[in-house]
Amino acid sequence: MTIKRKPKLAIWKFASCDGCQLSLLDCEDELLAITNRVDIAYFLEATSTVRKGPYDISLVEGSITTQHDVKRIQKIRQNSKLLVTIGACATAGGIQALRNFKNVNDFISLVYAKPQYIETLDKSTPIANHVPVDYELRGCPINKRQLLEVLSAFLHGRKPNTPSYSVCIECKRRFNVCVMVSCGIPCLGPVTHAGCNAICPSYHRGCYGCYGPMETPNTTSLSSQFSQLGLDKDNIVRTFRTFNAYAEPFRKESEAYEK
């Protein structure tokens, strides 16, 4: 039997809330077992050990919002065999992309007394706008079960099994009563990427789209349903503009109602 080197795992942070990387530490039952399978070579939230690349798998959290980060992600890409983005920030620009619809200088002076000290780009952009990405894991935050699936798939050289249908399908599988049909609650479930197992409708609220758009979503028809439920234009814009505001289908839909 040949002794194989443990694959090196690195976890990187850009503009983010740390929630997606925390998902790994939240795998309380699996964490120590994971460290038997992979060598955690870079994970600042958890360890001061820093090992040089190249890395077999890089998990990237957060969006790109500074010039310095543009360069940093390029270096990380060069040093990584596989690069996986984790969460809405890294995959779609996240909540920080709300600045993309406004003039960022106004924002700086609102929050900081001395704007001259602040360096930032005018747009918050996903990792894939800057470097090729091998796999994108959705959610704000990601689902830790899906994270384990992605890690285990790549370790075994297979494709991760993370379905791309809508939250609606997950709801039906849980035999939830539809919150939109039966209670008239606006819900983004029909256009939102699966992965959370329909948490919000299971808690009697509408989905707010934290997993971002599914493939080819019918946002137009959903918006007109929202109108019928009494949502005005401003509220439709807000509904599509949260944690995946800059993901194209959501961005276009919100812009259509802004005019």
Added chain:
Amino acid sequence: MRSKTIKVDYLARVEGEGALYIKVKDGKLADVKLKIFEPPRFFEAFLRERNYTEAPDITARICGICPIAYQMSAVHAMEYAFCVKVEGQLRALRRLIYCGEWIESHALHVYMLHAPDFLGYPDAIQMAKDHSDIVQRGLQLKKIGNEIVALLGGREIHPVNVRVGGFYKVPSMQELAPIAEKLKWARDAALETVRWTATLNFPDFEQDYEFVALRHINEYPLNEGRLVSNKGLDISIQEYENYFIEEHVQHSNALHSAIKERGAYFVGPLARYNLNFDLLSPSAQEAARSAGLSPVCRNPFKSIIVRGVEILYACDEALRIIDQYEKPEKPSIQAQPTVATGFGCTEAPRGILYHRYSIDGKGIIVDARIVPPTSQNQKTIENDLWQFIPKYLHLPDERLTLQCEQAIRNYDPCISCATHFLKLHIDREQK
């Protein structure tokens, strides 16, 4: 002239990213700067023109480690604005979910972030090779905290079930019962946490801090109370901005807080403990005493024991709430937006978290202000380092770095929160 520079790129085991800059000139400490280089994030600006109902979900994204704190400060501020009173079982459920976050966040910090410093490991994973039982205990405690948050909130990080006026859905007694069973184990594990952390080695380091925390008439503070300090402060939360100021300093993307005319202050577990010892559960008081803690503790390194005491308190409190639980008839109370300003201040695991919102007549936010615990502690952390480093200047840079990191971690700084940051940089200049 000889000069020496040591650079360690990022400070690990804190939430978010930042740097520490130390300058040593002719063998004397010349400058200390705690830098936050996490990119600026514009939450207060994002909140403008949003619906008041969105504040709990939006502000949660400031921090994945303490989303409940953000949600609680936000909903309390809105309820203050619209004169909504959430009482009885709904209020109790809020305390319960907050207890879950305290248990989860404190267990993470005690076992995975801070203890490795005391025992000389780079992380809990290496520590587990020699102290497997201890690390397992920490992980299981953390898991129970997370289970409470996930049951009441829908998931551990950025829970979906908290709303202005209460919850979207409330649990049944049957759903809570299994948690109570696990909490009984957690109480013992928390007691063990207090005992074990008390056996660690603590540097002899005490300062004359001004501790600031909430104080409630009859309960250890989580969601409500007056703001008090050991130096005479006693104000209602809506007076916060009359007494505290925020400064934006060049070396940081966070804003530094200070008490007007007095300067730095200290928030978090140690402050809460010192100002509310009498309101801890009897078993938490007893555990603190047997661990050799007096009702007032001024050594920030011992905050690791105090976190253990608070985990124990949170388990006791969670058990009490579940024991007295009856499912409320309605999951929430209706709020009617008016033109108003609302204030919320709650005890995040790391200390007081202040929110203020102004709302127009249609429920739209026109102005928002958020002051997280880490920016409130930042001045105190720097002051500690000014006092602490001179005692260790004889150490080689690598050891000195570790000592500084440990001193910073006393505060469990959450850099993500503070930027709404750590790169270590030691400059030794010699003539």
